[in-house]
Amino acid sequence: MTALLELKDVSKTFAGGKVALENLSLAIDAEQPRFIAVVGESGSGKTTLARLLLGMIEPTQGEVRYGGDDLSRLSGVRRRAFRREVQAVFQDPYEVYNPFYRVDHVLRTPVRKFRLATSQAAGQDLIETALRSVGLRPEEILGRYPHQLSGGQRQRIMVARALLLRPRLIVADEPVSMVDASLRATILGSLRRMHEEMRISILYITHDLATAYQVADSIIVLYRAGVVEAGAVEQVVRAPRHPYTQLLIGSIPRVSTERNWVGEQRQPDRSVTASGCRFVSRCPAMTERCVGEAPSLYRVSADHAVACFLQQESAEMPNHELSEVLTQPA
Amino acid sequence: MRRYLRRNASLVIGLALLGLLCVFMVVGALTVDTSNAQALSVPALQPPSWDYPFGTDRQGRDLLAVMVAGTPLTLRIGFIAGFFGVGIGAVLAFTAAYYRGWVDSLIRGIADIGLTVPGLLVLIIIAVSLKGTLTVNEMALVVASLAWLNPTRTIRSQVLTLRERGFVEIARLNGMSGPEIIFLELMPNLLPYLAATLVSSVSAAILASVGLEVLGLGPVEAPTLGMTLYWVNFNAAIINGWWWWWTAPLVVIVIVFLGLFFLTVGLDEVANPRLRRAI
Amino acid sequence: MSEPILRVDRLRVAYHHPRGAVRAVDEVSFSLRPHERFGLAGESGSGKSTMALAILRMIKPPGRIEGGEVWLEDTRLSGIDDAAIRRLRLAGIAMVPQGSMNSLNPVVRIREQIADALSDHGLHPGRRDLAARITALLGQVGLPPEVALKYPHELSGGMKQRACIAIAICLRPKVIIADEPTSALDVVVQRQVMETLGRVQADLGAAIILVGHDMGLMAQFVDRLGIMYAGRLVEVAPIDEIITAPHHPYTRLLIDSLPSLEHRGGLRGIPGLAPLLRDLPSGCAFHPRCPLVTERCRTEKPAVREIGPDATVACHLA
Numbered sequence: 016m017t018a019l020l021e022l023k024d025v026s027k028t029f030a031g032g033k034v035a036l037e038n039l040s041l042a043i044d045a046e047q048p049r050f051i052a053v054v055g056e057s058g059s060g061k062t063t064l065a066r067l068l069l070g071m072i073e074p075t076q077g078e079v080r081y082g083g084d085d086l087s088r089l090s091g092v093r094r095r096a097f098r099r100e101v102q103a104v105f106q107d108p109y110e111v112y113n114p115f116y117r118v119d120h121v122l123r124t125p126v127r128k129f130r131l132a133t134s135q136a137a138g139q140d141l142i143e144t145a146l147r148s149v150g151l152r153p154e155e156i157l158g159r160y161p162h163q164l165s166g167g168q169r170q171r172i173m174v175a176r177a178l179l180l181r182p183r184l185i186v187a188d189e190p191v192s193m194v195d196a197s198l199r200a201t202i203l204g205s206l207r208r209m210h211e212e213m214r215i216s217i218l219y220i221t222h223d224l225a226t227a228y229q230v231a232d233s234i235i236v237l238y239r240a241g242v243v244e245a246g247a248v249e250q251v252v253r254a255p256r257h258p259y260t261q262l263l264i265g266s267i268p269r270v271s272t273e274r275n276w277v278g279e280q281r282q283p284d285r286s287v288t289a290s291g292c293r294f295v296s297r298c299p300a301m302t303e304r305c306v307g308e309a310p311s312l313y314r315v316s317a318d319h320a321v322a323c324f325l326q327q328e329s330a331e332m333p334n335h336e337l338s339e340v341l342t343q344p345a
Numbered sequence: 346m347r348r349y350l351r352r353n354a355s356l357v358i359g360l361a362l363l364g365l366l367c368v369f370m371v372v373g374a375l376t377v378d379t380s381n382a383q384a385l386s387v388p389a390l391q392p393p394s395w396d397y398p399f400g401t402d403r404q405g406r407d408l409l410a411v412m413v414a415g416t417p418l419t420l421r422i423g424f425i426a427g428f429f430g431v432g433i434g435a436v437l438a439f440t441a442a443y444y445r446g447w448v449d450s451l452i453r454g455i456a457d458i459g460l461t462v463p464g465l466l467v468l469i470i471i472a473v474s475l476k477g478t479l480t481v482n483e484m485a486l487v488v489a490s491l492a493w494l495n496p497t498r499t500i501r502s503q504v505l506t507l508r509e510r511g512f513v514e515i516a517r518l519n520g521m522s523g524p525e526i527i528f529l530e531l532m533p534n535l536l537p538y539l540a541a542t543l544v545s546s547v548s549a550a551i552l553a554s555v556g557l558e559v560l561g562l563g564p565v566e567a568p569t570l571g572m573t574l575y576w577v578n579f580n581a582a583i584i585n586g587w588w589w590w591w592t593a594p595l596v597v598i599v600i601v602f603l604g605l606f607f608l609t610v611g612l613d614e615v616a617n618p619r620l621r622r623a624i
Numbered sequence: 625m626s627e628p629i630l631r632v633d634r635l636r637v638a639y640h641h642p643r644g645a646v647r648a649v650d651e652v653s654f655s656l657r658p659h660e661r662f663g664l665a666g667e668s669g670s671g672k673s674t675m676a677l678a679i680l681r682m683i684k685p686p687g688r689i690e691g692g693e694v695w696l697e698d699t700r701l702s703g704i705d706d707a708a709i710r711r712l713r714l715a716g717i718a719m720v721p722q723g724s725m726n727s728l729n730p731v732v733r734i735r736e737q738i739a740d741a742l743s744d745h746g747l748h749p750g751r752r753d754l755a756a757r758i759t760a761l762l763g764q765v766g767l768p769p770e771v772a773l774k775y776p777h778e779l780s781g782g783m784k785q786r787a788c789i790a791i792a793i794c795l796r797p798k799v800i801i802a803d804e805p806t807s808a809l810d811v812v813v814q815r816q817v818m819e820t821l822g823r824v825q826a827d828l829g830a831a832i833i834l835v836g837h838d839m840g841l842m843a844q845f846v847d848r849l850g851i852m853y854a855g856r857l858v859e860v861a862p863i864d865e866i867i868t869a870p871h872h873p874y875t876r877l878l879i880d881s882l883p884s885l886e887h888r889g890g891l892r893g894i895p896g897l898a899p900l901l902r903d904l905p906s907g908c909a910f911h912p913r914c915p916l917v918t919e920r921c922r923t924e925k926p927a928v929r930e931i932g933p934d935a936t937v938a939c940h941l942a
Contacts, residue, residue: 056810057781071514098520110511115533121515128520165897166668176519195667196837197881200893222810225883229891252885266811268840270882272864276815276844 019045025077035063052227055237106189108169112161145175233341246319318343356611362604373413381407382414400589425485427547430492442504472562541612628655635692666852718797725784735772782813854909861935
């Protein structure tokens with residue numbers, strides 16, 4: 016697979032010793048667009064992953080490559096191409112607007128900077144089409160200041176902005192967590208449509224497994240800087256093998272008359288060892304081996320990999336094959 | 346707008362005081378003969394009277410003319426130096442804060458060292474080493490040489506917080522370059538802050554220039570407020586009981602500083618929304 | 625049926641802006657039984673947080689309680705003076721406000737923060753007494769005694785939130801109002817905190833009002849649920865009834881919009897936008913977005929009607 020953007024054995028440690036990501040290899044296919052969800056709690060490394068992919072920070076070890084070139088050493092021309100092909104939607108719909116300008120500013124700037132239109136009218140057309148495609152009416156949006164619009168509207172404008180450039184990849188970092196539940200479907204639906212109709216790859220980063228299950232095709236579960244489980248959503252969500260994934264799914268409150276929160280959840284809390292499995296302090300199924308040795312990924316099926324010794328019957332999988340597990344045909 | 350002005354009393358007072366000065370200067374320029382601000386123009390040491398409402402000094406200057414001619418000169422020094430200070434300071438601050446790294450360390454280092462040296466001392470040394478008499482504009486540049494130090498630091502810290510805001514990242518994703526982000530994204534948000542900094546910088550510059558002039562290190566020929574006070578000192582006007590000589594410049598200086606002070610406080614409230622009480 | 629411990633009767637709260645008054649809470653009535661878990665669900669702008677503050681008479685200008693009554697057992701809360709309502713807060717009705725874990729005083733140890741709450745209500749136990757009391761409180765919320773000596777930044781999000789719950793229950797209130805207590809926490813910790821809250825409530829024999837927007841959380845935790853929209857309580861019913869047979873179209877759409885973990889059917893949202901409270905539509909506030917809208921809905925505001933022993937709904941079609 017030729018990779019549009021990839022992480023090769025990337026680790027990131029921040030000043031002060033905090034390890035945000037460890038030995039992650041992930042490749043975004045250049046030919047076949049994919050909708051991949053990255054699920055994890057705060058501290059799992061998912062935001063660090065987003066920032067590395069967008070070139071906002073540099074890895075401590077390993078390389079981030081865009082079209083084969085090291086992202087941190089791109090020439091001006093290549094950098095522009097990178098910006099054109101890789102875009103983002105962020106979590107906070109309030110922070111991303113400069114309060115000094117009307118919301119038009121955030122839409123006209125990319126049209127101007129990337130020369131997306133040959134005339135003023137063509138540019139206006141482009142912007143209005145983009146706004147309509149996310150369910151907004153241009154006449155209600157253009158000319159307004161950010162504080163005059165709701166959080167949901169602002170976030171949809173950001174999605175419109177991302178797709179103006181017709182990128183190859185959109186990194187969406189918690190795009191709906193600060194938006195009302197009733198609007199989440201609309202925004203995620205826009206992303207899904209962009210993926211299917213415009214063939215854009217989406218990396219959907221979230222803590223919400225349920226929406227990930229609904230919109231994504233494959234999923235990576237991160238826990239404390241590493242991948243614990245990955246594969247097709249049907250596998251990972253309906254038949255999770257890693258104790259952490261199972262814990263996560265079991266903790267999600269369901270809208271059902273069935274109480275799935277029955278029984279007190281007693282989580283074992285042991286002191287942590289540096290060399291063992293990252294989940295050992297909370298794992299109900301831990302063994303001797305887990306304390307001293309960290310499991311690598313085991314490939315339990317063509318589209319399912321788990322980092323747990325419980326799966327040691329299956330074949331061990333080198334890190335860089337992670338992308339294969341995510342891209343098996345449905 | 347009017348309602349806001351009613352609540353921001355400081356701003357109103359500041360503008361009123363400075364407005365008063367402007368009126369004085371303009372009306373004065375039209376009605377008073379400013380050539381009488383030069384020495385040997387009128388009879389000396391006259392107390393205030395109808396002919397000479399502010400009295401005259403020992404060298405035969407009409408003090409009303411001196412005030413009318415001198416106030417704009419003092420203000421000019423302050424404005425030139427203040428603008429220079431904030432202008433240079435802002436450029437350095439934005440560059441240092443946005444690009445970080447060695448540029449930041451360098452600029453910050455120079456500013457920090459500069460700030461620890463007593464400013465007046467440096468200014469005195471500069472003024473003394475300049476051969477010949479100073480003109481008003483040269484005076485302004487002398488003061489400006491140090492006026493950029495504090496603004497660099499304060500503006501830098503504002504930019505440091507601002508550059509972490511989400512919209513800066515979006516600007517990068519939109520393809521904007523560093524300088525574009527500085528001018529188009531960061532600077533507009535700092536305009537109120539820059540205005541407030543400018544006013545306080547002008548105040549500081551006026552204070553520095555008056556200080557130098559009182560010591561006799563200013564433009565000796567010009568009838569600035571500070572130079573007038575120098576002559577007051579030189580001629581022991583206080584002891585000699587020529588009260589009108591030092592009252593006039595003192596009152597004008599007090600009005601200038603009060604006006605600038607209230608303006609700073611008022612602008613501070615505009616610039617810092619947290620100080621505002623419920624908009 | 626026992627007497628309600630808290631009764632809200634046609635409460636009205638408005639915010640007065642120079643541009644006009646905004647009705648944030650519009651004639652809301654409900655009652656809370658002892659030991660009951662009552663949920664107040666709604667999206668942003670629905671008025672639910674204002675409702676919670678109004679019960680405690682903590683609405684600040686430009687907001688004002690315009691009408692209606694709140695009764696705590698036999699006490700009419702609008703009829704007592706400021707000193708009395710202050711005594712009632714924490715001792716009678718306690719609140720765990722939104723984002724409270726971030727509002728803990730960062731330079732004060734947990735022990736002192738609890739002691740402060742006690743002393744504000746005139747309780748100054750001796751040192752050993754206080755220590756015992758604090759240890760007991762922390763134990764109730766599942767925190768070890770060492771936490772008393774820690775500063776907030778030394779605790780995790782879940783622990784901070786549980787500390788806030790400890791402060792809220794230190795005077796054994798009869799009613800606990802929890803406003804989005806777990807919104808910043810991950811699902812695993814959320815479950816722990818909610819279980820703690822439930823246990824604490826059972827221990828105290830108190831009633832709980834859980835304010836939030838997560839319907840799944842409501843489904844798993846509460847006995848009865850009230851749905852707020854544009855300042856009105858559009859439906860109240862036992863939770864199982866709401867899940868299986870909701871009466872109000874908004875409730876139905878809200879439940880349908882939740883992503884399932886069982887099968888991938890795609891996501892459904894609610895079309896349109898929640899109305900701005902200062903610019904409400906005519907008639908029923910939900911009518912522009914309602915799939916079952918009729919002519920009557922556009923012109924006539926539906927009254928709140930009882931449709932069962934425990935259920936009310938505000939809809940022409942129910």
